[in-house]
Every structure is written in C-alpha cells, then in structure tokens.
Amino acid sequence: MADAPIEKSRDPLKISREEQNQHLEDILELSGGFGRFQVFQLVISLILSILCSCNHLGAIFVSFSPRFRCGNSSPVAPLDQNLTLDETFSSNCSDRCLTHEFDESTMVRTFVTDFDLVCDRLYLLPTLTGVYMAGIVVFNGAGGILSDHFGRRKVILFLGALHILSAFVTILVSSSYVGIMVLRFFVGGSIHASWSAFFVLASELTVERRRGVSGGVLNFGWNLGTIFLATVAFLLRDWHLLQWVFAGMSLVMVSYYFLVLESPRWLLRQGKFIEAENVYFRIAKANGVNDPTVLELMQQKLDMVRTVSESILIEQDQGFLKDGSFRSFLKQAQERIAELLxxxxxxxxxxxxxxxxxxxxxxxxxxxxxxxxxxxxxxxxxxxxxxxxxxxxxxxxxxxxxxxxxxxxxxxxxxxxxxxxxxxxxxxxxxxxxxxxxxxxxxxxxxxxxxxxxxxxxxxxxxxxxxxxxxxxxxxxxxxxxxxxxxxxxxxxxxxxxxxxxxxxxxxxxxxxxxxxxxxxxxxxxxxxxxxxxxxxxxxxxxxxxxx
Incomplete structure (x- = not known):
C-alpha cells in the first residue's frame, strides 16, 4: 500500500458529518486498503455464495419435471388401448391413471417423481417454489432489520445455525410433501438472509475503489455454485442425494463463529467505540500494517469520528434498548420507522x-x-x-x-x-x-x-x-x-x-x-x-x- 498522506491533528469537535464519512474511508485505507484481511473475507463469503446458489437454483434439478406416461389404472375404469400402449412418455394426462411412470434419462428422482406432481397435482410443484421464495421475503425483511439493530455478525451466525438445522431435518422428512414444503421456507429464508447480511458486511469492510471487486466475487460464487450444482446433479441425478450434499456443505458455516468480525461502521453507529477501534486495528494487523505513524493517524481519525458519532446519538436520543425489554425494542422500532419515512x-x-x-x-x-x-x-x-x-x-x-x-x-x-x-x-x-x-x-x-x-x-x-x-x-x-x-x-x-x-x-x-x-x-x-x-x-x- 502506498504511504498515506499524514494530516495534522485537528480539533475533533470541528469535524462535520460529511468529513466523518470520508474519515471512515481513510481509516480503511490506512488499515491496509484491500489487503489480506479483505481477501480472506471474500474467500469465506465466496463459500456462502456457492451454498446459497446451490439451494436457490437447485429447483432446476430437484423440481425437474420429466416426461411421463400412465402407470397403474383404475380397475373400475380400465385404460383405453392408446394409453396402455404408451411407450414414449408422451406426458398425456387421464382421469383413469392412478400413478405415473417417469422418464429417468435426465433425473432419476425429483420432487415430481416422488410425489407424482403432474396432471391434477401439478399445482403442488410451483407451490414448493412459492413457499421457498416466501421464506426469502420474510427472512430478508426480518433479517435486515435485526442486522441493523443487533449487528451483522450475530444475524449471520444465527441464520447459519438455522440453515444447518433445516437442511438436515429436510432429509429426515423427505417422504412427506408437507414436511418438505415447510422446511423449504426455512432453508431458503435462512441461507439467503445470511448472504444478504454478509454482502452488506463485505461492502462495509471494503474500500470504495475495490467495492466493485468485492461485489463481483460474491456474485462469482453464485455462478461457480451453479456450475458445481449442475455437475453434481449430472453425477447423482437424485434430489435426496443432492440434499445430503447441500446439508454437508452447510456445516462450513460453523467456522464463521471464529472467522467473521462485526462491522466497525455498525459498531460506531451503535456507540460501541472501543469495539469498533479494536476491529479496525485487528484489520490493520491482519494486513501487515505496523508503522507507528500510520497507526497513530488511524487513532486520530477514529477520535474525530467518535466525537461526531456521540453527538449524533445524543441528538437522536438513541439508547440501545434502554430498559432491555422487548416492549422498548418495539417502541424504538416504531419511532425509528416513522422517522425514516x-x-x-x-x-x-x-x-x-x-x-x-x-x-x-x-x-x-x-x-x-x-x-x-x-x-x-x-x-x-x-x-x-x-x-x-x-x-x-x-x-x-x-x-x-x-x-x-x-x-x-x-x-x-x-x-x-x-x-x-x-x-x-x-x-x-x-x-x-x-x-x-x-x-x-x-x-x-x-x-x-x-x-x-x-x-x-x-x-x-x-x-x-x-x-x-x-x-x-x-x-x-x-x-x-x-x-x-x-x-x-x-x-x-x-x-x-x-x-x-x-x-x-x-x-x-x-x-x-x-x-x-x-x-x-x-x-x-x-x-x-x-x-x-x-x-x-x-x-x-x-x-x-x-x-x-
């Protein structure tokens, strides 16, 4: 990293809110810019993107609709000759069919084949996708609000634990359509809301000149994940085995407890100044920044930012859960929403x-x-x-x-x-x-x-x-x-x-x-x-x- 320009110390009380935003960018640059720490964060976020992609786009294969033909017929109303001689998987529907046989040339086992989701049961197939998406909508909305209140890291860890649990329970209820439908709500919502929180965290830990790279890597993960998904689906061709693969991959999120730091920007906004400073200096250490002059300048800028942050908190009277009650949280949330609108x-x-x-x-x-x-x-x-x-x-x-x-x-x-x-x-x-x-x-x-x-x-x-x-x-x-x-x-x-x-x-x-x-x-x-x-x-x- 090129040597940063050394500024003369100034009275922190004179710093403006606009200058505060620039100082926070300067602090990231001084702590190493786009160094080893940021690269490592992108690597672990890439893994999350791959996992998210496999779950999100897995519907292409686990919900694949193969061609079908009539299997068993009703003894009361036997099939006509054309249906009984159907050897071409023509996908024709008939009220006389009790079950269906499916073409296994593409996928051997999918939701469609397990639960006979064709003809008069076809509406149950998009229902699975709809419930998955509904989970994302609900968890994204709630997860975003909770992340801004309780922190990026806590939400990522909680949702990661929920996703791991949901992924393995899905395997246990694989014989129940209703069970799978309910679990997909939690599987989709938890993994995607976790990814959203991580994307925001990565943006707040990356300097402006490299945010395009950060966003690109997080999206690369989706594409790499889809390639991985298509390859594994080609080899296994069974939704149940694919779910075992996804559940096993989700265990990687356990490591986030040890690897993911809280956003220092969020900590500053919440008045947790010492914790924010510790994160910034941990980033500098990870990036190999040990020049005393640079570290001193970082501290000067942090002092300036702290003064402005304190004044903003006083102006807005934002105590963090003043009495610690849920009622207080709801009241603060209501006042905050009204203020934002x-x-x-x-x-x-x-x-x-x-x-x-x-x-x-x-x-x-x-x-x-x-x-x-x-x-x-x-x-x-x-x-x-x-x-x-x-x-x-x-x-x-x-x-x-x-x-x-x-x-x-x-x-x-x-x-x-x-x-x-x-x-x-x-x-x-x-x-x-x-x-x-x-x-x-x-x-x-x-x-x-x-x-x-x-x-x-x-x-x-x-x-x-x-x-x-x-x-x-x-x-x-x-x-x-x-x-x-x-x-x-x-x-x-x-x-x-x-x-x-x-x-x-x-x-x-x-x-x-x-x-x-x-x-x-x-x-x-x-x-x-x-x-x-x-x-x-x-x-x-x-x-x-x-x-x-």
Missing part, C-alpha cells in the same frame, strides 16, 4: 430501487427456467451459461471501476432488455441460435445483479443499509416467485414470449438509473441524515447541459 430522499431512493430489483429478480431467475424453451441438454446448457456469466462479470469488474455506476447500470439493463425482447422474433427451428441467444441473455441479466448489489449497498447509509438492502431484495424475490409462472404459462402461448416479457421489465428498470445519484468515488454514508439529493444523476446532468 419522513426522510424524503430515503423514501425516493427506496421506491426507485424497488423497480430494478423486481425486474432483474424476475428476469434472472426466469431465464434459468427458460432453458426448457430450447432443445439443449439441461446440464450442459446450465454450465455453459454460468461460464459465460463469469467471463462477463470479470470484464465488468474492471469496467465498473472506471465508469459511472448509474451509466453502467442504465446501459447494461437496456442492452439485456433488448436482447431478451429480440428472442421473441427468433424462429423456433433455429435451435442453435436460440440456445446461444439465451446464453447471452443470461450473461447480461446476471451481470446486472453484480452491479445492482454493489450499487444498492453504496446508495444507502450504515444505520439502515442492511434493512433497506434486504427489503428491496425482497422485491427481487417476489419477481422470482412470478418468473416460473411467466415461463410456464407464457411458454404455452409462444416459446419466445417469456424472455420478451423479462426484457420489457428490464427496459423499464434501465430508466430508473437516469434519476439515481452517482456513487463512484463517494464514501459510504453513516446515517440517513447524510443522504442528500446530490444533483449528480444522469437526468440532472443532461438537463444542465441542455440549458447551457
């Missing part, structure tokens, strides 16, 4: 960011299920798509570091939307072209997620960052909940319609970034009182140039 800039940013999260959440999840719309092997197509996404994100990480955030998101959302809409006009006989086009669509859409995750963490303040991030991400999961219905129902009308629908929502999402503030080269803000209408959005800048 009065902040027009926070409400505006939340409302605008909900739109791209919904659109990208729907498109990203839906494009995975759209693989059934092209005549390709599902295992090969999944691996090729994810490898392409990894290359795309790798390019964008470097691009994102140089370009304005809002312009990059505007262009990428618009481009991915255009490609998806164009899929509608590709003739179904062009199997290779449609397969390649779908791969490009997914690479662009999934890359949007990497950029959106990073930008969202930057555009909100520390005191509400995890709450807002998780609540907004819930809009994305609501979009994901609708995606399978768009694919299944829209695909019945026209096999190019689902990607086109996703594309139209992406074009709408692109327009949002015309009105959002630019965050490149800006420090993370500590409190909602620091959120200002920066007047640096694309729309404002274009309007100013036109007036000139």
């Amino acid at each position: 009065r902040n027009q800039e926070l409400v505006k940013r939340f409302a605008l960011m909900s739109i791209p999260w919904f659109a990208i959440g729907m498109a990203s999840y839906g494009i995975h299920f759209s693989a059934k719309l092209v005549a390709f092997d599902i295992f090969s197509l999944t691996i090729i798509k994810e490898a392409t996404v990894i290359v795309t994100i790798g390019v964008l990480v470097a691009f994102y570091a140089e370009m304005r955030r809002t312009i990059t998101l505007f262009l990428l959302c618009g481009l991915s939307g255009g490609f998806c809409i164009a899929f509608l006009f590709l003739d179904e006989s062009l199997s290779l072209t449609r397969g390649i086009w779908l791969i490009v669509c997914q690479a662009l859409i999934t890359s949007n997620f990497f950029l959106l995750n990073t930008y969202t963490a930057e555009v909100f303040s520390t005191d509400v960052r995890n709450s807002v991030f998780s609540l907004i991400e819930s809009f994305g999961k609501f979009g994901s909940l609708l995606a399978p219905f768009v694919v299944d129902l829209g695909g019945e009308t026209h096999r190019g319609l689902p990607p086109a629908v996703f594309g139209m929502f992406l074009v709408l999402a692109a327009a949002v970034f015309l009105f959002m503030p630019e965050t490149k080269s800006q420090p993370l803000t500590q409190g909602v009182e620091d959120l200002k209408d920066e007047k640096n959005s694309i729309a404002v800048l274009c309007s100013s140039r036109l007036r000139k």
Whole structure:
C-alpha cells in the first residue's frame, strides 16, 4: 500500500458529518486498503455464495419435471388401448391413471417423481417454489432489520445455525410433501438472509475503489455454485442425494463463529467505540500494517469520528434498548420507522430501487427456467451459461471501476432488455441460435445483479443499509416467485414470449438509473441524515447541459 498522506491533528469537535464519512474511508485505507484481511473475507463469503446458489437454483434439478406416461389404472375404469400402449412418455394426462411412470434419462428422482406432481397435482410443484421464495421475503425483511439493530455478525451466525438445522431435518422428512414444503421456507429464508447480511458486511469492510471487486466475487460464487450444482446433479441425478450434499456443505458455516468480525461502521453507529477501534486495528494487523505513524493517524481519525458519532446519538436520543425489554425494542422500532419515512430522499431512493430489483429478480431467475424453451441438454446448457456469466462479470469488474455506476447500470439493463425482447422474433427451428441467444441473455441479466448489489449497498447509509438492502431484495424475490409462472404459462402461448416479457421489465428498470445519484468515488454514508439529493444523476446532468 502506498504511504498515506499524514494530516495534522485537528480539533475533533470541528469535524462535520460529511468529513466523518470520508474519515471512515481513510481509516480503511490506512488499515491496509484491500489487503489480506479483505481477501480472506471474500474467500469465506465466496463459500456462502456457492451454498446459497446451490439451494436457490437447485429447483432446476430437484423440481425437474420429466416426461411421463400412465402407470397403474383404475380397475373400475380400465385404460383405453392408446394409453396402455404408451411407450414414449408422451406426458398425456387421464382421469383413469392412478400413478405415473417417469422418464429417468435426465433425473432419476425429483420432487415430481416422488410425489407424482403432474396432471391434477401439478399445482403442488410451483407451490414448493412459492413457499421457498416466501421464506426469502420474510427472512430478508426480518433479517435486515435485526442486522441493523443487533449487528451483522450475530444475524449471520444465527441464520447459519438455522440453515444447518433445516437442511438436515429436510432429509429426515423427505417422504412427506408437507414436511418438505415447510422446511423449504426455512432453508431458503435462512441461507439467503445470511448472504444478504454478509454482502452488506463485505461492502462495509471494503474500500470504495475495490467495492466493485468485492461485489463481483460474491456474485462469482453464485455462478461457480451453479456450475458445481449442475455437475453434481449430472453425477447423482437424485434430489435426496443432492440434499445430503447441500446439508454437508452447510456445516462450513460453523467456522464463521471464529472467522467473521462485526462491522466497525455498525459498531460506531451503535456507540460501541472501543469495539469498533479494536476491529479496525485487528484489520490493520491482519494486513501487515505496523508503522507507528500510520497507526497513530488511524487513532486520530477514529477520535474525530467518535466525537461526531456521540453527538449524533445524543441528538437522536438513541439508547440501545434502554430498559432491555422487548416492549422498548418495539417502541424504538416504531419511532425509528416513522422517522425514516419522513426522510424524503430515503423514501425516493427506496421506491426507485424497488423497480430494478423486481425486474432483474424476475428476469434472472426466469431465464434459468427458460432453458426448457430450447432443445439443449439441461446440464450442459446450465454450465455453459454460468461460464459465460463469469467471463462477463470479470470484464465488468474492471469496467465498473472506471465508469459511472448509474451509466453502467442504465446501459447494461437496456442492452439485456433488448436482447431478451429480440428472442421473441427468433424462429423456433433455429435451435442453435436460440440456445446461444439465451446464453447471452443470461450473461447480461446476471451481470446486472453484480452491479445492482454493489450499487444498492453504496446508495444507502450504515444505520439502515442492511434493512433497506434486504427489503428491496425482497422485491427481487417476489419477481422470482412470478418468473416460473411467466415461463410456464407464457411458454404455452409462444416459446419466445417469456424472455420478451423479462426484457420489457428490464427496459423499464434501465430508466430508473437516469434519476439515481452517482456513487463512484463517494464514501459510504453513516446515517440517513447524510443522504442528500446530490444533483449528480444522469437526468440532472443532461438537463444542465441542455440549458447551457
């Protein structure tokens, strides 16, 4: 790390809130910038991303619907000759069928084959996905609020323990549809809310110039996880064995008790100044920073930040659970929510960011299920798509570091939307072209997620960052909940319609970034009182140039 400029000590009482945000960025730079500590944090977060991806996208394989034919028939109403001679897995339904036989060429055992989820029981299949997504929505909303109140680390550890328990209990109730449905609520909610809290934590521990890298690595984990998932699914072809693999992998989260530190930004915001200082100096030690002059400058800046943080806590009268009661917690939460809703800039940013999260959440999840719309092997197509996404994100990480955030998101959302809409006009006989086009669509859409995750963490303040991030991400999961219905129902009308629908929502999402503030080269803000209408959005800048 290059030697940081040495500042003369100043009266801490004269530091402004804006200067406080910059000082916190300086402290991270002085503690080693993007050093060994940050790299190690990204490695353990990468493991969490892989686990999250396997659970989230595992539905592609564990809920795979193979072709089927009638098995046993009713003795009262015997099957007609055409049905009894069906040897081609034509997937024809009949009221006379009591059970079905399934084509095992792709997957030998799935939820569909175990619980006969075809024909009049077909509605039970998307119900499993809906309950999984509902768990994410509920846990994300609650986990974000709890993370901002009790800390990132505690929430990550609690949700990790809940996920491990849920993953293994799922195996025990594997013969019960209702049991699996209930457990998937907890499996999906716990792992995803844990990932959201870790993403926010990683953003708060990473210097501004490397947040694009941090977000890229966390998203790389999803792509690597999907490749791993497709490979293991190809080898095992049994949802029960896959669940054993996922449960075994979840045990890695036990190590987080020893490896994950609390966010020093959150500690400062809560008035836990000594603990925050200890974390910053532990980071410096891990990064090999031992120059007494640098460490002294770190302490000076921490003293300045502490003074401002204390004054903010006094102004807002934010005692931490003053009487320790649950009633006190609820009262404080109610007062805090009312205060936040009065902040027009926070409400505006939340409302605008909900739109791209919904659109990208729907498109990203839906494009995975759209693989059934092209005549390709599902295992090969999944691996090729994810490898392409990894290359795309790798390019964008470097691009994102140089370009304005809002312009990059505007262009990428618009481009991915255009490609998806164009899929509608590709003739179904062009199997290779449609397969390649779908791969490009997914690479662009999934890359949007990497950029959106990073930008969202930057555009909100520390005191509400995890709450807002998780609540907004819930809009994305609501979009994901609708995606399978768009694919299944829209695909019945026209096999190019689902990607086109996703594309139209992406074009709408692109327009949002015309009105959002630019965050490149800006420090993370500590409190909602620091959120200002920066007047640096694309729309404002274009309007100013036109007036000139």
